[in-house]
Amino acid sequence: MPSADNPGDDKKLRELLHLTVPAHFEAVASAADAIAETLCRLEVPEQKRLEIGLAVQEALVNAVVHGCGNDPSKNVTCQMQSDGHGRIIIVVSDPGPGFNSVSIPDPKRKENLHSDHGRGVHLIRQLMDEVTFERRGSEIRMWKY
Amino acid sequence: MDINVRRRSQVQVIQLRGQVRMGPGVDSLQKAIEEALANGDTRLVIDLTEVPMIDSSAIGILVRFLASAKRNGGSLKLVQPCKFVVQTLRLVGLLNLFEVYDAETAAVESFS
Numbered sequence: 001m002p003s004a005d006n007p008g009d010d011k012k013l014r015e016l017l018h019l020t021v022p023a024h025f026e027a028v029a030s031a032a033d034a035i036a037e038t039l040c041r042l043e044v045p046e047q048k049r050l051e052i053g054l055a056v057q058e059a060l061v062n063a064v065v066h067g068c069g070n071d072p073s074k075n076v077t078c079q080m081q082s083d084g085h086g087r088i089i090i091v092v093s094d095p096g097p098g099f100n101s102v103s104i105p106d107p108k109r110k111e112n113l114h115s116d117h118g119r120g121v122h123l124i125r126q127l128m129d130e131v132t133f134e135r136r137g138s139e140i141r142m143w144k145y
Numbered sequence: 146m147d148i149n150v151r152r153r154s155q156v157q158v159i160q161l162r163g164q165v166r167m168g169p170g171v172d173s174l175q176k177a178i179e180e181a182l183a184n185g186d187t188r189l190v191i192d193l194t195e196v197p198m199i200d201s202s203a204i205g206i207l208v209r210f211l212a213s214a215k216r217n218g219g220s221l222k223l224v225q226p227c228k229f230v231v232q233t234l235r236l237v238g239l240l241n242l243f244e245v246y247d248a249e250t251a252a253v254e255s256f257s
Contacts, residue, residue: 025167025168025169026168026169029166029167029168032166047229050197050198050229053198054198054200054229054233057166057167057198057200058200058201061166061167061200061201061202107237107238108237108238113208113238113239113242114208114212115205115208116205116206116208116209117201117202117205119201119204119205119237120200120201122236122237123201123233123236123237126236127236
């Protein structure tokens with residue numbers, strides 16, 4: 001069960017940003033920029049900002065492409081919060097049916113290395129400290145400690 | 146993202162500035178490379194000196210066109226990716242796939 005020291009404990013979270021944007025690449029790029037600006041204002045170190053920024057970008061693009069089917073009449077939401085220990089959680093959700101996050105092929109395997117897609121979730125998992133999928137995969141929760 | 150395409154010693158140099166990510170940025174990069182290949186220019190240099198970040202869609206474009214260029218007797222080489230772009234390429238296991246140069250001149254001359 002979540003505890004005060006557990007990143008899963010949402011009760012202690014402070015909301016930093018909550019955005020709802022159309023499922024369009026330029027709109028989600030603006031959302032990613034807003035996240036980056038907020039992190040900058042919070043004086044989060046540059047390396048951490050870059051890692052969070054890229055992970056958020058990947059999550060938002062996945063939400064647009066897979067969650068919304070590139071339909072700009074649908075919306076993607078992005079929420080950033082922090083806990084009392086300065087850890088950041090970002091939640092990206094879409095109205096799609098979700099996906100099985102376990103079934104994603106490893107892009108570093110030899111047979112996938114030359115593919116022109118399929119690296120987004122792998123990158124998110126590498127860049128963030130804890131990543132979980134909720135609502136059958138239509139919501140991704142990403143922690144950076 | 147800004148893009149500048151020029152020809153230098155039979156090599157097509159594509160200079161990028163800003164974040165390269167899904168949307169207009171990646172579309173511009175794809176179009177520039179496709180035009181070069183359509184014109185028979187298979188020697189490509191992508192100057193990343195002023196690029197702080199590339200996303201997985203940009204990486205996909207680079208991988209796809211590296212293969213196309215090589216199939217047609219050329220290559221696609223990278224110039225001065227920043228530490229974070231190098232880290233990103235390493236995380237997806239692709240850093241060793243590309244020839245990486247510290248300067249545009251060195252990348253261009255490597256084709257001769």
